[in-house]
Amino acid sequence: MPITDAAKKQIAQQRKLFFKICFKCGGKNPISASRCRKCHGSQMRLKNRTLGAKK
Template sequence: MPITDPFKKQIAQHRRLYFKICFRCSAKNDISAKRCRKCHSHQMRLKNRTLGAKK
């Protein structure tokens, strides 16, 4: 069921796209995290947010 309310859609996109991923253990972390919550590594990357169809 698609979300039609623009405010709820913005909340859902932010929740789904704005976080960091650990290089070592691939855990999802908060966007403001300095180290991984699971393995305590400092090697983090932002989630890829490119839009479009997969090839």
């Protein structure tokens, strides 16, 4: 069932798309993180947020 309320949709997108992923262990971290919460590594990347069909 799709979300029709604009405010709820924006909250859902923030939770699903805006976070960092650790290169070392693959852990999911908040966008403000500078170190991984699982392995304490500092090599982080933003989640890929590109839209479109998968190949």
